[in-house]
Amino acid sequence: MLKLADVLERVNSLIGNTLCWAALAMMLLQFVIVLLRYVFGYSYIFLDEGVLYFHAALFMLGAGYTFLVNAHVRVDIFYAKCTERTQAWIDLFGHLFLLTPALIVLIWFSWPYVRGSWAILEGPISVGGIPASYLLKSLIPAYCVLLLIQGVAAFIRDIAKLRGARA
Template sequence: MINRIIELLEGLNERVGGIISWGAVLMVCVISLDVICRYLFQFTFIWIVEIEIYLFGFMFLLGSAYTFKHGKHVRVDVFYSKLSEKGKAIIDLIGGVLFLMPWCYIVITTSWKYAYSSFLVGEGSPQPGGLPFLYILKFSIVIGFLFLILQGLASILKSIDTIFNKK
């Protein structure tokens, strides 16, 4: 049962990460267009620059759970690498329960209010010619941390399984 839940949560984040990774390709195309316009034709559009910012934000926020799943997140690895699998699982469990989950909860509840109020007023870019839907970027904070909390739950369950597994 626990392994099925882990597979479900990690499968979701794996699919999201695969989709989000295509954002890097799209971002390269948009930045290339911006560079060509800027240096060849001496002009740029603010909406192109804002698309670059949105794409980076989406990749960073929505890809964080995928990064965490694959262990590519920032970790202070002074003692961790020398621990046994069970020792690593204990550290991961403590870190997940005491730090990751509460922090995700705080960010989700805080950013929800921030994004929702932006949506209610129809907030757009403050720049003339900018993108009209700034609240979409703000909601990506909520969604990104929801994916991260789900991956954190999978990590906690894996840690519990490793600690109590009799293999």
């Protein structure tokens, strides 16, 4: 089972490492926008939307990687003081009864919205923007799937901890 967790975690690891380059690209694009606007007096809406697309992709696709490296927000008033076994039980509860249902509900309610956007190949958010709003909206189910993948991997590792295996 731990091999399955390794395979699942590789998905988010690969995406997270790729997103590091996307962050650099977003920063460079923002630099170009500022340079064009304030030095040359030009402004392009599609470039501004490009930063928006990069930003959305970084947060939505990077959530699984953030979960993988345990860098997500955690309110650990008591959690940090618990034993590793108790932490595993708390995490199992969170994965089963909080994370998974929330992501399933989000997929359920966002899917018609995303499907409709793809059906008409929805155009830009603003006039002159990137004519691919459907790609931006597709980040919602992608976010859910990547977090679910990481949730399953974390669930497997927590079960292994409870069984005494080295996770």
